[in-house]
Structure formats: C-alpha cells, structure tokens
Amino acid sequence: MGQWRFEAIGTGWEIETGAPLTADVRAAVTAEIERFDRTWSRFRDDSEVTRLGRSGGRLSSPDAVPMLDAYRELDAATAGAVNPLVADSLVALGYDATYSLQAGDPRPAPASWTTRLTWSAGAVEVPAPALLDVGALGKGRLVDRVMAVLADTPGGVVVDAGGDIRVRGAGVRIALEHPFDARKAIGVVEVTEGALCASAINRRAWGDGLHHVLDARTGRPVRTWAATWALAPEAMTADAVATALFFDGGPELATRWGVEWVRMTTDGRVQRSPGCHAELFTAAPAATARTGGDRKP
Numbered sequence: 001m002g003q004w005r006f007e008a009i010g011t012g013w014e015i016e017t018g019a020p021l022t023a024d025v026r027a028a029v030t031a032e033i034e035r036f037d038r039t040w041s042r043f044r045d046d047s048e049v050t051r052l053g054r055s056g057g058r059l060s061s062p063d064a065v066p067m068l069d070a071y072r073e074l075d076a077a078t079a080g081a082v083n084p085l086v087a088d089s090l091v092a093l094g095y096d097a098t099y100s101l102q103a104g105d106p107r108p109a110p111a112s113w114t115t116r117l118t119w120s121a122g123a124v125e126v127p128a129p130a131l132l133d134v135g136a137l138g139k140g141r142l143v144d145r146v147m148a149v150l151a152d153t154p155g156g157v158v159v160d161a162g163g164d165i166r167v168r169g170a171g172v173r174i175a176l177e178h179p180f181d182a183r184k185a186i187g188v189v190e191v192t193e194g195a196l197c198a199s200a201i202n203r204r205a206w207g208d209g210l211h212h213v214l215d216a217r218t219g220r221p222v223r224t225w226a227a228t229w230a231l232a233p234e235a236m237t238a239d240a241v242a243t244a245l246f247f248d249g250g251p252e253l254a255t256r257w258g259v260e261w262v263r264m265t266t267d268g269r270v271q272r273s274p275g276c277h278a279e280l281f282t283a284a285p286a287a288t289a290r291t292g293g294d295r296k297p
Contacts, residue, residue: 008033009041009142011162016170018155028149036063036142040134042087043097050097052124053087053131063141064124067134070240072114074136077253078244083216085113087133092219093210101206106219135212139164140197140239147235159235166195166235176262176278179227186270187262187280189231197238199246200227201266213246222246224265229278231260 002020006013008030015021015029039048039061048059067084074082092107094100110116117126126132134141143166146159156170165174171192175185179200189196201221204212211221228245232238241259244250251273254261260276270282 009037009139009161010043011139013162014158014160015146015150016156016158016160017150017153018157021150021153025150025153029146032145032149033142036138036145039063040132040138042131042133045097049132049134052126053129056126056129058123058125060123062122063145064119064122066236067137067141068117068119068124070137070236071134073253074240074244075113077249078247079249080111080217081215081247081249082136082243083109083111083113084132084134084136085109085116085130086214086216086219087131089214089216089219090133090212091131093214093221094206095204095210095212101210103207103210108219109216111217136243137236137240140195140235140237143195143235143239164195164197164235164239165191167191168193176229176280177227179264186264186282187278189229189278191231194231194233195235195238196229196231197235197242198227198229199239199242202226213243215247226264226266228263229261230254231276231278232257 002017004015004021041047042049044050052059071084086109089107089109092104094103116130117124139161143159143161143164147166150157157168158170158172159166171190173188173190174196176187178184178186179202199213201211201213213222214220215222225246228242230238230241237257237259241254241257241261244253245261245263254273260273262272262276262278264270270280272278
C-alpha cells in the first residue's frame with residue numbers, strides 16, 4: 001500500500017493507493033493542486049482571484065463553469081444565503097488573506113452577484129473589481145480534480161483533503177467527528193465509491209463566536225447548525241451540500257441532487273436524510289422534506 005501525506009491549500013492531505021505512487025504521478029498531483037490554488041485562492045497575492053478583486057477582468061479555468069453553475073443552484077436553494085461574493089464579508093470579520101482575525105462590522109454580500117460576473121466556455125468575466133470566495137465547494141472540486149489525475153492508478157484510491165474525502169474501490173469506514181469534542185464521533189459511515197465532505201463551525205473559529213460559515217445575506221456566522229456531512233458520487237457535490245445544509249433549503253437541494261446527509265445543531269440534536277446509511281451513535285430522526293470524518297480502520 002502507498003500512503004502519501006503532505007500539506008497544501010492550508011490543510012493536510014493524505015492519499016492512499018494500492019501501491020506507492022511514482023514520482024511522475026506525485027508531480028502531476030502537485031501541479032494540479034498548484035494550478036487550482038493559483039487560480040482560486042483569495043489567500044494568495046499572486047492568484048487570479050486576487051487579481052479580479054483588485055481590478056476585475058477575465059479568469060480562464062475549466063473549473064469556472066461547474067463551480068459557478070453550482071453556486072447559482074446553491075443561491076436559489078438557500079434564498080441567497082450561499083454566494084461566491086461572500087469574500088468581503090469574511091474579510092470584514094477578520095478572515096482575510098493575512099488571517100488578522102480582527103473583526104469589524106458584519107458586511108452582507110451583494111445579493112445581485114449574478115449580474116456582477118458572467119461565466120461560460122471555461123472562463124469568468126468580472127467587469128468591475130470583485131473578490132470571489134469558492135469555499136462552499138472549491139475544496140471538493142479540487143479533490144475531484146486530484147482523483148482524475150489518479151484515474152490510471154490501479155486498485156483502490158482514497159483522497160483525503162482535511163476531511164473532504166473521495167474514495168474509489170476501497171471500502172473505508174469514516175468517523176463523523178463531534179464538532180465540540182474532536183476525540184469523539186457521533187457516528188460512522190462506510191464509503192466504497194464516492195465522496196464524504198463535512199463542514200463544522202469549530203474548524204475555522206476565532207474571536208467571540210466567529211467562524212467561517214456565514215449567511216451571505218447578513219454577513220454573520222450561522223448559529224443553528226454546528227456540523228454537516230454529505231455523501232455524493234463526487235466531492236464537489238458533497239461539499240456544496242454540506243454548506244447548503246446550514247440553511248433552510250439545504251435538505252431539499254440534497255434531495256434533488258440525490259445526496260445523503262447528516263447534520264447536528266448547536267444544541268446537540270442530530271438529523272439525517274431519509275435512507276441515509278450512516279451508523280449514528282445517537283438517535284437521529286430522518287428529515288421530512290476522516291474528519292469529514294476521521295477515518296477509522
């Protein structure tokens with residue numbers, strides 16, 4: 001078995017394969033991550049997204065259409081709570097490129113974001129300066145891109161980017177980490193083909209109750225839900241639904257996209273989608289409508 005651990009895009013990665021990866025394959029994975037990060041990271045001064053935030057213009061990327069099309073559906077499903085122009089809202093609360101963590105007044109994101117940028121044919125056009133943040137689904141998209149690089153790798157493959165996990169042909173039991181005690185899990189789920197992505201308010205938290213999951217309509221952190229987990233064939237879909245589940249409309253979007261899910265409130269109640277196959281350690285009524293996990297042997 002091959003196991004490769006490294007740091008990239010501000011998180012720990014672990015790739016497990018049936019045999020060790022060659023130097024050429026590792027180089028291809030590294031190049032794919034760098035390409036994505038140099039395009040979409042708002043934390044890099046040299047990224048394309050940072051350039052758009054300064055002066056507007058055109059950004060060419062094969063990820064533009066899939067991600068922004070998904071954002072349009074997320075926006076509609078959550079009545080505007082999920083929005084790719086939430087970057088300035090995060091900056092206002094201190095989650096900026098330098099990680100100042102010095103909070104100012106909340107700043108709602110522009111509700112009319114679809115009139116401020118256009119996208120088609122592998123590019124996005126931003127006529128006036130606008131800072132994008134694709135955090136609602138970007139890491140999942142990158143996990144999918146890395147899995148594509150490993151398409152010819154024989155045997156089972158597990159790509160784990162800080163808890164956003166995609167599995168191909170390798171049964172893996174993944175713990176659903178308790179958002180208030182990382183030593184505990186609220187359940188486990190087995191994944192053989194597909195992805196599990198999670199989001200939680202404790203992962204990037206600072207100040208007096210501040211964290212990275214904002215309601216774009218208010219610019220304030222969400223308060224009702226503490227953690228979400230979503231299971232889908234692709235990591236970008238799972239990542240997007242894990243974000244949507246913090247808001248009204250998230251479960252309905254999951255149903256339309258065929259995604260299973262679990263979520264936990266800030267007061268400890270757990271809810272799951274009908275038919276979700278996760279094994280939970282606490283009672284969880286079905287919804288009516290790795291540290292996504294930490295992996296367990």
